[in-house]
Every structure is written in C-alpha cells, then in structure tokens.
Amino acid sequence: MEKPELETDPPSPATTSENPSRSYYRKLHIKHITRTLIFLLFTGWWIAGLLFHRHDKNWLIPFLLWLCIAIRIITFYIPVRHAWYPVRFIWHHSAARVPELIPPALRLSMATLGVLTIYTLFTFLPPSVPQNTRADRGISCLGLVVFLLLLWVTSKKRSAIGWYTVLVGMLLQFLIALFVLRTKVGYDIFNFISLLARSLLGCTKAGVAFLTNDKTANTPIKFAVAFFWSMRVSGAEAVVAAASPFVGQGESAMLIKPFVKHLTKAELHQIMCSGFATIAGSVLVAYLSMGLSPQTLLSSCVMSIPASLAVSKMRYPETEESLTSGSVTVPSNDSEEASNGLHAFANGTWLGLKIAAMVMGTLLCIIAFIALVMD
Structure with a gap:
C-alpha cells in the first residue's frame, strides 16, 4: 500500500x-x-x-x-547640470560681466574693434617665412572680409543679424588656430587626438576586409555647452555644431531627433551649414590616406564649429522663437535605450545602415536626374 x-x-x-x-x-x-x-x-x-x-x-x-x-x-x-554650476557661476561673474561695463551704444563697435585688433596683431606681427609671408596673410584677411561682405549682402534679413554671435564665432576660430598652430600645448593636444582618430578609424578596415577583402579595405576613400554659452545660440544648434566634426552631418542631426520637427528655419539652416563646414569620419580617412597632416585636418574641423555658427547667423538670422533657446538638454527616448553594450552596438549599426541607405538613395536619384538633364 x-x-x-x-x-x-x-x-x-x-x-x-x-x-x-x-x-x-x-x-x-x-x-x-x-x-x-x-x-x-x-x-x-x-x-x-x-x-x-x-x-x-x-x-x-x-x-x-x-x-x-x-x-x-x-x-x-552628480548630474551634469549640477557639475556645471561652478563653471556657470564663474562664467556669469567674469566674461559675461565684461559687456555690462561698456555703454550699450558702444558695445558693438568696441567688440568689432577688439576683434579687428586681435586679428591684425597676431596676423602681421609674427615674422614672415617663405611659406607664410605677410602679403599672403593680408590676402587671406581680405578674402575673409569679402566673404563676410557677401554674406551680409545676401542675408535674408540684415537687420536681424546677431552680430554678437558673428564676432564671437570669428574670434573663436582665430584663437583656435593660434592655439593649435602657434603653441606647443595646442599642437600636442591635437596631434594626440589625431593619433587616436587614425587608430580608431583605421580599425574599420578590419570590418571592411571581413565583408569584402583586404584590397578593398586598403583602398583610399569618409564642444556644445561652451558654444551655447559663449555664442548665444540655441541648444539644438550648439549640440549639432559641436558634434558635426566627429560624427558627420547626418549622424549629428540624429542627436537632436526629438527636436527636429520643432526647429526653426534658421536652426535648420545652421544644422546644414555646420554639417557642410566639417568632414565626416570616412572623408577624414580618405584625406589621411592621401598623406595630409592629421592635426591640421582636425584643427580645421574644430575651427569650423564657431565659423559655421557665425556664417549661418549672417546668412539666415533667427527671427522665430526657438524651443531650445534656453537649454541644451536633449531628452532621451526610453523605448530606444540600449539595455547592454551589444544592444547599443546593434542600434548604432542599424542607425548607420539607415543613414547610409538614405544617402545612397538620394545620390542615386540626383545622379539619375542629372543624367536625364544632360541626355
């Protein structure tokens, strides 16, 4: 039992x-x-x-x-917004207070005079060398003046040009050039960054060789808060402009994906301008394979950040109310957040494939249309 x-x-x-x-x-x-x-x-x-x-x-x-x-x-x-409190406090009580010491009627003229003085002193005071004479520097400065004049003449609304952004943009571009080309510290920093960039971008050859062959892989071929505070641009513009030299034009716009449908026409113009002013990773690899100076390429890309902001604000001034004019915070989409490293790689790969497909499709249509017109 x-x-x-x-x-x-x-x-x-x-x-x-x-x-x-x-x-x-x-x-x-x-x-x-x-x-x-x-x-x-x-x-x-x-x-x-x-x-x-x-x-x-x-x-x-x-x-x-x-x-x-x-x-x-x-x-x-510590959240980034809290970590930046000391920097923000120092900025608002130092550099940001300087314009307040100047009468409002004289601020623009004094700022213009200051920028012109810095350009003149550091352009013509250094001694001439065979590859860089004072006459050559004068021609470059004249070309810059001509470009600015053309931008002013063709501006959509000259009365709305934010001259503060233009002046700061041109000044930052010049100071970055001096820092990289005339100081050992600046040269060392950008030389180190260029070495990292070459190593990182060179690793893509292994992936290309896996999908194709070794011959194809060796074939020659592609700072936001600071600009937001110093140049008085919107948060979306600062994020895209700072990211464009590192991730490319299409990818940088994806960083502000939640705000794209709310951007003003001036912000859209700025995003396109900053994208065309810099080069993407694959283009950087192509230039490096030609033997060009990597630190010169990278420094020129960083110089293009404030320059693109200045040029865009002259050609298409802001006349609307920007949604991100008081913040640079980009909200995250919880449904698209990666749960682990592999998931993040997969999301990045899928996004890259979509962007590459859009670029190829657009080029196909444009080239076919040009062939139709030429036929």
Whole structure:
C-alpha cells in the first residue's frame, strides 16, 4: 500500500531565487567598487608619471586622459547640470560681466574693434617665412572680409543679424588656430587626438576586409555647452555644431531627433551649414590616406564649429522663437535605450545602415536626374 504524499506549501520566491532587490544592490555595489578602482588606478598612474617622467615625457596627455576619466566617473553620481554650476557661476561673474561695463551704444563697435585688433596683431606681427609671408596673410584677411561682405549682402534679413554671435564665432576660430598652430600645448593636444582618430578609424578596415577583402579595405576613400554659452545660440544648434566634426552631418542631426520637427528655419539652416563646414569620419580617412597632416585636418574641423555658427547667423538670422533657446538638454527616448553594450552596438549599426541607405538613395536619384538633364 502506497503511502500518501504529504502536502507541502509551495516554495517561496526567496528560497528559489535571489531576492531581486538584494541582487540589484549587489550589482550596484559592484559598480561603485569598479568605478572607484578605475579612478584610483588612473590617478596613481598619472601621479607616478608626473613624478618620475615629468621632464622626459609629455605630462599633458596623461593629465587630459585622467581628467576625462575623472569627469566621467563624477557624472555617474552628480548630474551634469549640477557639475556645471561652478563653471556657470564663474562664467556669469567674469566674461559675461565684461559687456555690462561698456555703454550699450558702444558695445558693438568696441567688440568689432577688439576683434579687428586681435586679428591684425597676431596676423602681421609674427615674422614672415617663405611659406607664410605677410602679403599672403593680408590676402587671406581680405578674402575673409569679402566673404563676410557677401554674406551680409545676401542675408535674408540684415537687420536681424546677431552680430554678437558673428564676432564671437570669428574670434573663436582665430584663437583656435593660434592655439593649435602657434603653441606647443595646442599642437600636442591635437596631434594626440589625431593619433587616436587614425587608430580608431583605421580599425574599420578590419570590418571592411571581413565583408569584402583586404584590397578593398586598403583602398583610399569618409564642444556644445561652451558654444551655447559663449555664442548665444540655441541648444539644438550648439549640440549639432559641436558634434558635426566627429560624427558627420547626418549622424549629428540624429542627436537632436526629438527636436527636429520643432526647429526653426534658421536652426535648420545652421544644422546644414555646420554639417557642410566639417568632414565626416570616412572623408577624414580618405584625406589621411592621401598623406595630409592629421592635426591640421582636425584643427580645421574644430575651427569650423564657431565659423559655421557665425556664417549661418549672417546668412539666415533667427527671427522665430526657438524651443531650445534656453537649454541644451536633449531628452532621451526610453523605448530606444540600449539595455547592454551589444544592444547599443546593434542600434548604432542599424542607425548607420539607415543613414547610409538614405544617402545612397538620394545620390542615386540626383545622379539619375542629372543624367536625364544632360541626355
């Protein structure tokens, strides 16, 4: 005779699997410990390099790497808007206060005179060299004046031109050029960035070789808050302009995807202008394969950020109310957020394929239309 089975209560979730809250806090503690270890590791590495290789090696690059890592770790715990409070406070109580000391009627003329003085001094005071004479510099300055005059003549509404943005844009472009080309610190920074860019973009050859062959892979072929504060542009314009030299024209516009349908005509004009003023990653690879100076290419792309803002605001001034005129925050779409690294790679690949398909389709139609007209 079989013994009756004893009735038992179903096992509780705590006995069959780990408590979800406990698992969450355990993962959170692991993240905190990992970030702390990374911060201590790079801090020790930077201090050791500063102490033992201060005179025989460049200390600036390790410091910049440590600073980037430290800022990223800090922003895990402090929102960016709070971390920028000290910088914003210093800006509003230093550089932003300078115009207030000048009578309103004289601000534009004084600013114009200041920019012209800086251009004149740093253009003609340095000694001439065979490849860079004062006459050549004068021709370049004259060309800049002609371009600005043409932009003013063809402006959609000359009375609405924001001359503050134009002057600051031209000044920042010139100062970036001086920093990169006339100082060792600037040259070292952009030379280091160019090395990273060449290494990163060169890695794409492995993917191309996998999809095609080695011969095809070796065939020659493609700063937002600061500009938002200093140049008084909208948040959407600042984000796109700062990203265009690094991710390309189409990809930079995707960064403000939630705002695209709300952009003003002037903002759309600026987005297109900043995109055409810089080069995308694949074009950078093509130029590098031709043997051109990588630091010169990268510095020219960064110089194009304020220049594109200035040019756009002359050609198509803002006459509407911008939705992002008081903020540079781009809301995230929770439904499209990646759950892990692999998911993020897949999303990025799919977005790149869509953009590439749109570009190829547009080129196909344009070339076919040109062939129809020429036939």
